[in-house]
Amino acid sequence: MFQSFLKGAKLRGWMSRSDCPPIIHECKVLLDRAYSTLDKIDNDVILRARLKHVPGVYYCRSSTHIGNSLILFYSQGNWSLSPVPGSIKYIYESEGSWHFAVQRQRSLATIGTDPYAAYPHFPAKLYSSALEEKLESVRVSWVISHFAQWAVSHEHVVVLSLCKVSGYDVISLDDCLELSSSQ
Numbered sequence: 128m129f130q131s132f133l134k135g136a137k138l139r140g141w142m143s144r145s146d147c148p149p150i151i152h153e154c155k156v157l158l159d160r161a162y163s164t165l166d167k168i169d170n171d172v173i174l175r176a177r178l179k180h181v182p183g184v185y186y187c188r189s190s191t192h193i194g195n196s197l198i199l200f201y202s203q204g205n206w207s208l209s210p211v212p213g214s215i216k217y218i219y220e221s222e223g224s225w226h227f228a229v230q231r232q233r234s235l236a237t238i239g240t241d242p243y244a245a246y247p248h249f250p251a252k253l254y255s256s257a258l259e260e261k262l263e264s265v266r267v268s269w270v271i272s273h274f275a276q277w278a279v280s281h282e283h284v285v286v287l288s289l290c291k292v293s294g295y296d297v298i299s300l301d302d303c304l305e306l307s308s309s310q
Contacts, residue, residue, distance in 0.1 A: 129228065129262045129264065130262060132172075133172075133174075133217055133219070133228060133262075136172035136174060136219065137174060139172075140172075140173075140174060172219050172220065172221050173219060173220040174217060174218065174219050175218045175219070175220070176188055176190075176191045176218070177191055177192070177195070177218070178218050178225055178267070180267060186198065186215060186218060186227065186267070186270070187215065187218075188215050188216060188217055188218055189214045189215060189216060193214075194273070194275075195273065196214050196215040197212065197213075197214055197273055197274050197275070197276060198212070198213055198214075198215060198227070198229065198265075198270045198272070198273055198274070199211070199212055199213075199270070199271050199272050199273070199274050199288055199290070200213060200227075200229065200265045200269045200270045200271065201269045201271070202263070202265075202269075203269075204266060204268070204269045210271050210288075211231055211232070212231070212232040212254065212274050212276075212286045213229035213230055213231045213232060213258075213263070213265070214229065214230050214232070214258055215227045215228070215229055216228045216229065216230055216262055217262075224266065224267070225266075225267045226264050226265065226266055226267070227264075227265045227266075227267070227270075228262045228263070228264060228265075229262065229263050229264075229265045230258040230259050230260070230261070230262060230263075231258065231259040231261075231263060232254045232255065232258060232259075232276075232284070232286060233254065233255035233257045233258065233259055234254060234255065235253055235254060235255050235283070241253050243285070249287075250287060250288040250290070251285050251286065251287045251288075252285070252286050253279075253283055253284075253285055253286075254276075254283070254284055254285075254286050255282060255283065255284070256278060256280075256281065256282055256283060256284045257282075271288075271290055272288055272289050272290035273289045274286050274287060274288050274289055275287045275289055
């Protein structure tokens, strides 16, 4: 149902563009007449390829930039649960706020214990390399960070939270070499 909603929003957006062919625009008029309801609900949705959240933090859909589409989020905004990894399929604005349509990373039920669980200061976890088919609506405020993933096999990826990585804490290689040569 959610995918149909997004496809409909894409179609409505395309039909509303000025470069839409006139014959397609006529179809829009006919479709609006045929499917209008008595209690008209405003279903205007704005889709984007990327979103700048705060300075230095960008979110992109997976078809635009895979790295900026990998997010850790609290499902349904429930902060008492562990965050789950997912990939942003769509970025959309609805009712004045930004949301992501996310496919979760599949968890591994076949593995007994996660080999990274023994390292609490190394926030990595083993997951399936496949994504769930179902899309989940995620508010931007539910996202805690991006994550990095490393494919260790065709079926498994290691997910590493990037919540403790900051551009302000990282020193460039040139600065590092300059510091070491001055001492």
